[in-house]
Amino acid sequence: MTGDPLVDLVLEAGPRVFDADTPQHVVETIATSPSLHWYRDALRVMSMKQQAEMFTEIRAIGRENREIERKAVDGLGLPYARIPGRVWGSFEKLYGVGCWQDKAFMDDFLYYHPECKIIVKRGTRGQQYLDNGR
Numbered sequence: 001m002t003g004d005p006l007v008d009l010v011l012e013a014g015p016r017v018f019d020a021d022t023p024q025h026v027v028e029t030i031a032t033s034p035s036l037h038w039y040r041d042a043l044r045v046m047s048m049k050q051q052a053e054m055f056t057e058i059r060a061i062g063r064e065n066r067e068i069e070r071k072a073v074d075g076l077g078l079p080y081a082r083i084p085g086r087v088w089g090s091f092e093k094l095y096g097v098g099c100w101q102d103k104a105f106m107d108d109f110l111y112y113h114p115e116c117k118i119i120v121k122r123g124t125r126g127q128q129y130l131d132n133g134r
Helices: 005-013 024-032 034-067 085-095 103-112
Strands: 120-122
Touching (some): 024 034, 034 085
16 A cells, blocks of 8 residues: 555545545656556546446436427526436535536537527517527
């Protein structure tokens, strides 16, 4: 082991405990130590798997959103997007609790994942909106 009790604890517990709350010196030790390449490889594989699962959930939400016909309602502030729970939790862990209430953050997320946005197809007076090719 490394001799640092926190680093040793993280190594013993495995890659699942390595998250945004891991102390910075532990992260730096694992990142720079040539003998811990096996741990970095496990983190990389786990991260790629988690990312693939999140993209799968985003695509599934996108398919569901295309089937939803949302009617606009004046002043009620209906949701204009649906975010999968795993994505919501991961991003809050990464960027901080409340990041989804930040308009710039939400706009940026929907720019890269437009399938999460709910498209309004009907107005309050029954008028039909264009489908924008979807």
